[in-house]
Amino acid sequence: MKFxxxxxxxxxxxxxxxxxxxxxxxxxxxxxxxxxxxxxxxxPMETQLVSSLGVEIGGRxxxxxxxxxxxxxxxxxxxxxxxxxxxxxxHAAGHNGALTWSADAQxxxxxxxxxxxxxxxxxxxxxxxxxxxxxxxxxxxxxxRAELGLEGM
Amino acid sequence: MRTYxxxxxxxxxxxxEQIGAQRKRVADRLAGVRRIVAVMSGKGGVGKSYVTANLAxxxxxxxxxxxxxxxxxxxxxxxxxxxxxxxxxxxxxxxxEPAIGxxxxxxxxMALLLEDGAPxxxxxxxxxxFVWRGAMEASALREFLGDIAWGDLDTLLLDLPPGMQRYIxxxxxxxNPPPVLTxxxxxxxxxxxxRRAMRAAVERGSQLLGIVExxxxxxLKGSAGDELAQEYATPVLARIPWHPTPDTWNRLVAQx
Numbered sequence: 001m002k003f004x005x006x007x008x009x010x011x012x013x014x015x016x017x018x019x020x021x022x023x024x025x026x027x028x029x030x031x032x033x034x035x036x037x038x039x040x041x042x043x044p045m046e047t048q049l050v051s052s053l054g055v056e057i058g059g060r061x062x063x064x065x066x067x068x069x070x071x072x073x074x075x076x077x078x079x080x081x082x083x084x085x086x087x088x089x090x091h092a093a094g095h096n097g098a099l100t101w102s103a104d105a106q107x108x109x110x111x112x113x114x115x116x117x118x119x120x121x122x123x124x125x126x127x128x129x130x131x132x133x134x135x136x137x138x139x140x141x142x143x144x145r146a147e148l149g150l151e152g153m
Numbered sequence: 154m155r156t157y158x159x160x161x162x163x164x165x166x167x168x169x170e171q172i173g174a175q176r177k178r179v180a181d182r183l184a185g186v187r188r189i190v191a192v193m194s195g196k197g198g199v200g201k202s203y204v205t206a207n208l209a210x211x212x213x214x215x216x217x218x219x220x221x222x223x224x225x226x227x228x229x230x231x232x233x234x235x236x237x238x239x240x241x242x243x244x245x246x247x248x249x250e251p252a253i254g255x256x257x258x259x260x261x262x263m264a265l266l267l268e269d270g271a272p273x274x275x276x277x278x279x280x281x282x283f284v285w286r287g288a289m290e291a292s293a294l295r296e297f298l299g300d301i302a303w304g305d306l307d308t309l310l311l312d313l314p315p316g317m318q319r320y321i322x323x324x325x326x327x328x329n330p331p332p333v334l335t336x337x338x339x340x341x342x343x344x345x346x347x348r349r350a351m352r353a354a355v356e357r358g359s360q361l362l363g364i365v366e367x368x369x370x371x372x373l374k375g376s377a378g379d380e381l382a383q384e385y386a387t388p389v390l391a392r393i394p395w396h397p398t399p400d401t402w403n404r405l406v407a408q409x
Contacts, residue, residue: 001168002160009155014165023278044278045285051277052289054296055171064178066249066300069292076271082249083241115266118244 003038005031012038017058017149023047027057061148062126065119077115084118099128102137123150179299179326182248186220186306190362190409191323191331195350197315199338200367204393205312206234206258208334208409211402213256217307220251222297223262224323225314226290227273231262239265248302261301263293291322298326317353330359334390334409337377338368344377351385362409363390370394 003012008031015028015037023044030037042050050057054069071077101109112120127144128136144150183189192205205221212219223231232239235254242265243250251259263273275282275289303309311331313319324330333354337347351361366378369392378389391405 001166002157002164004155004160006154011160011162013162045281048277049285049288052275052285052292053172054175054292055166055168057166057168059165059167060171064174066244067296068300069289070266070296073275073277073289074266074293075274075276076268077266078268080241081266083243 001040003029003040005034005036007036008033010034012036014058017056019047019149025050025057056149058149061150062123065122068119071116071119074115077113079114081115082118084121098134099125100135102135104138105136105141108138108141120150123148175295175299176326176328179295180328182299182301182303183309183327185304186309188308189311189327189331190308190334191311191313191320191359192334192336193313193317193320193350193354194315194336194343194347195317195353196337196343196346199336199343199347200393201315201336202230202234202312204334204336204365204367205310206231206254207397207402208405209235209258209260209308209310210254210256211399211406212308213258214399215403215406218259218305219257220259220261220301220303220306220309221254222301222309222311223260223264224294224297224311224319226263226293228314229262229264229267231260231312232264235260237265242266245302248300251301251303259303259306261297287318287322290319291326294319294322295326317350320350320354321357324357324359330354330357332360332362334362335364335381335387337364337366337381339366339373339375339377341375341377344375344380347377347381348384351381355385361385361387363388365389365391365393365405367393368395 005012010031010033012029012031015030018026025042025047027040028037109117109121124136124141124144127148128140133140192201194201209219209221221231223229232252235258237252237254237260251261252265254260267273311323335347335351337343364378364382364387366389378392382389390408393401
């Protein structure tokens, strides 16, 4: 799918993506010549069709995780399907240089369905490590969600 | 006004590149697999999974490194047939480790991931879900191929569900049509259904490895195996009786 500014005869460039949480998707495209911006709005079925292909409009923000589509999209997965190597460490278990999770962040993570929790935990963990963050807090999670486009995680 | 293929500027979404990366991921993963065999029929209830599991076990007993991918996402039975104990699938950066069943056979199946007794259901809009459900299942198949840490295998058996849809998806994901082992029962009804599947496989370019005629010697009458073998110039590799012994499967391994 591409967008053409007919007046300028210019291919429009991707701007940003938003997932409002109601199953729809909004993506903006801008003409590099005249600056006109248009928004592509997809309904839940169209959004789902893109998701089902395992691709992301606007490009991938994090590397593909093992069984990513299965874990994100299967609604009837068993709680103990995956072993990610333990629960996140809190302060009491932390040691120098280790990544820890604040109590509030652990509580928020615990609300993520267990079928996909390990994958989400790893994405946040990688995000923190790459930026030298030693403690994951709800604020870090919010920032990561916004930067990485992890809507719904 | 210019049309799609006339617009050649780089696309930040890079959907084509994302699809390409998915295919490379599968190809890289399967680089250590010497042989892929798709077990298919086109007819339900002929014992594809039963044949697949017992063939895999016989290969394992023969000292081969073998894996089974249960591509029947909606009716998965391989873990049960391979007597695979349930355990959480260990996940690392290298992928998801397969389960280990009887005779050392590695396997992955939706049955290992779903709640007991639950159907495969996806999140998303329920209205007109047929539009995206097929694509979702194809993605699950792709991830089973590309994200399971199969390691080096002599043979990876793909247990396909009835019908041709999963076979076609498999051809697209792999980029090359896989060799096919066909399973039938003796009846003319099975012959007619399997004939269509074999024709589709031939038209796609798959090598026909041969036919396994299952449930032979009982109440099911007919000669589907021989008729299909003659029609497609491919051998009947085995005729499986109702109560096969390990030797039955060992002989099939020798033929394959």
